[in-house]
Amino acid sequence: MAHPSVAVLEYQLVGYRRFWRGTVFSSFVMPVLFFLGMGLAVGEYVDRGGGLDLPYQQFIGAGLVAFTGVQIAMIESSFPVLGNFKWQRIYYGMAATPLRVGDMIAGQLGYIGFRIAVAAAAFLLVMIPFGAVTSAWAGLAPLVAVLVGLAVAAPMFAFSATIESANLQAVMFRFALLPMVLFSGVFFPVGQLPELLRPLAYALPLWHGVELCRAAVLGIGTAWPVPVHLGYLGLWVGVGFVLAMARFRRRLAT
Amino acid sequence: MDGGEALIRARGLVKRFGEFTAVDGIDVEVRKGEAFGFLGPNGAGKSSTMRMIGCVSAPTGGELAILGMDPLRQGPAIRARLGVCPQEDNLDIELTARENLTTYARYFGIPRATARRRADQLLEFVQLADRAGSKVDQLSGGMRRRLTIARSLVNEPDIVLLDEPTTGLDPQARHLVWERLFRLKRQGTTLVLTTHYMDEAEQLCDRLVVMDGGRIAAEGSPRELIEQHATREVVELRFGVTALEPFADKLAGIGERLELLPDRILLYADDGDAAAAEVYARNLSPSGVLVRRASLEDVFLHLTGRTLVETG
Numbered sequence: 001m002a003h004p005s006v007a008v009l010e011y012q013l014v015g016y017r018r019f020w021r022g023t024v025f026s027s028f029v030m031p032v033l034f035f036l037g038m039g040l041a042v043g044e045y046v047d048r049g050g051g052l053d054l055p056y057q058q059f060i061g062a063g064l065v066a067f068t069g070v071q072i073a074m075i076e077s078s079f080p081v082l083g084n085f086k087w088q089r090i091y092y093g094m095a096a097t098p099l100r101v102g103d104m105i106a107g108q109l110g111y112i113g114f115r116i117a118v119a120a121a122a123f124l125l126v127m128i129p130f131g132a133v134t135s136a137w138a139g140l141a142p143l144v145a146v147l148v149g150l151a152v153a154a155p156m157f158a159f160s161a162t163i164e165s166a167n168l169q170a171v172m173f174r175f176a177l178l179p180m181v182l183f184s185g186v187f188f189p190v191g192q193l194p195e196l197l198r199p200l201a202y203a204l205p206l207w208h209g210v211e212l213c214r215a216a217v218l219g220i221g222t223a224w225p226v227p228v229h230l231g232y233l234g235l236w237v238g239v240g241f242v243l244a245m246a247r248f249r250r251r252l253a254t
Numbered sequence: 255m256d257g258g259e260a261l262i263r264a265r266g267l268v269k270r271f272g273e274f275t276a277v278d279g280i281d282v283e284v285r286k287g288e289a290f291g292f293l294g295p296n297g298a299g300k301s302s303t304m305r306m307i308g309c310v311s312a313p314t315g316g317e318l319a320i321l322g323m324d325p326l327r328q329g330p331a332i333r334a335r336l337g338v339c340p341q342e343d344n345l346d347i348e349l350t351a352r353e354n355l356t357t358y359a360r361y362f363g364i365p366r367a368t369a370r371r372r373a374d375q376l377l378e379f380v381q382l383a384d385r386a387g388s389k390v391d392q393l394s395g396g397m398r399r400r401l402t403i404a405r406s407l408v409n410e411p412d413i414v415l416l417d418e419p420t421t422g423l424d425p426q427a428r429h430l431v432w433e434r435l436f437r438l439k440r441q442g443t444t445l446v447l448t449t450h451y452m453d454e455a456e457q458l459c460d461r462l463v464v465m466d467g468g469r470i471a472a473e474g475s476p477r478e479l480i481e482q483h484a485t486r487e488v489v490e491l492r493f494g495v496t497a498l499e500p501f502a503d504k505l506a507g508i509g510e511r512l513e514l515l516p517d518r519i520l521l522y523a524d525d526g527d528a529a530a531a532e533v534y535a536r537n538l539s540p541s542g543v544l545v546r547r548a549s550l551e552d553v554f555l556h557l558t559g560r561t562l563v564e565t566g
Contacts, residue, residue, distance in 0.1 A: 014357055018348060088345075096310060100330060
């Protein structure tokens with residue numbers, strides 16, 4: 001018999017089959033717009049100045065693959081999780097079955113991972129005709145996007161299981177997601193940041209994903225050794241998962 | 255009603271939330287094949303008890319065995335054999351009725367083909383076969399309730415737990431639910447339900463406990479409870495005025511006892527017609543007289559001094 005979390009993943013996919021069209025904008029069109037708008041328009045200025053040792057379109061494309069993962073992860077681990085506790089009470093229904101809390105979380109994270117992999121792969125295909133993919137290792141980039149996405153989603157599950165109102169999630173989007181996206185080397189190198197802000201980029205998951213994606217898509221080296229980047233993201237997933245389990249248990253007991 | 259194997263056994267079961275004691279040391283035994291009820295007002299501890307039996311909330315004290323297993327250590331194994339119909343529906347309103355059943359069945363490790371077949375049978379059973387493809391948000395409250403009941407049967411459970419199965423439904427929808435539950439009971443399914451409707455308890459339960467303030471006030475079959483705690487008949491008297499105390503004094507001695515409610519006086523007597531005749535003989539002219547058989551409502555009133563559903 002398949003692992004119980006697979007049943008939760010199946011449930012999520014049954015829903016996805018109904019509303020996937022509505023997710024295309026946030027998960028695919030948005031990174032493509034950034035890629036075209038920033039890549040072409042801003043790229044021309046940047047490339048004229050010669051500040052980067054690679055075309056801006058390549059620089060930003062690879063970074064946006066990681067961004068795609070984080071973007072989907074944030075959306076899918078905020079309102080849907082809160083709603084499954086508060087409004088639809090889906091988790092309470094699941095808790096009455098043999099499923100364990102870990103199965104519920106793993107199944108839903110698996111679904112988010114699937115969503116990210118599909119969106120990142122599609123975005124990668126868009127990048128190819130623009131010459132923004134220069135290495136065969138690019139095939140691994142969607143997996144990196146999944147990893148960095150889960151590194152954000154797992155702790156967000158814990159957060160969403162704690163709060164009562166979606167307002168706090170909006171705060172999270174503004175004060176956590178937005179700075180992370182701006183300062184994690186997606187749009188400009190972290191080296192451009194004031195020295196004081198750099199540790200913030202190193203501490204947050206996205207920069208590690210950006211480094212790894214860029215390495216895969218463009219066949220270049222990473223700032224830190226690859227295992228360190230991978231391990232750090234894995235740590236976010238692991239700690240987030242454990243926190244989420246504790247929060248889910250507490251909320252389901254009420 | 256004896257000899258059945260005990261599927262649920264609780265001894266001195268306690269549930270506390272901080273300082274508040276929701277369940278205060280209850281002893282309960284539910285036997286195979288019976289319909290067992292927890293009757294009591296809101297806040298009596300019924301739902302807390304059900305959540306402990308459903309292995310989603312850990313007991314604070316006492317012993318609890320379900321299907322011979324320990325809820326703390328064998329929660330998933332127990333839950334695999336329970337069907338739960340919660341007080342608040344937690345269906346996925348974006349999915350169809352049928353998808354709600356098939357996806358839920360998978361949580362029990364039921365193969366897809368079996369899940370589909372069982373979903374169709376259960377939709378038939380709860381009379382929703384024609385709405386199988388409707389999204390849940392298009393279904394009425396009564397239909398959702400029936401769908402939730404169908405969902406609780408998807409794993410062919412040994413025990414079905416129903417928390418307030420008809421609360422919030424209109425009378426017609428309630429009767430439809432009762433009729434389905436009655437059918438389940440006849441098929442030999444063990445039912446455990448909570449309710450604050452005495453008519454529901456009388457119709458469905460072989461045996462029940464009356465709960466109040468976290469404790470069990472009485473236990474027995476509906477008939478036994480009525481025999482022990484009420485007379486055969488009750489005369490309900492209304493006088494069309496708000497101050498009923500003066501009438502209570504004048505009624506003293508008629509029947510076995512009397513209850514003064516905010517809107518009416520209840521006279522307990524084995525012969526209700528005779529008691530009503532006596533009321534008229536004393537030259538009291540009530541604006542309304544109703545002679546009825548005693549019910550569990552009267553049992554509850556006698557045990558706790560309060561009505562189950564506040565009537566104003």
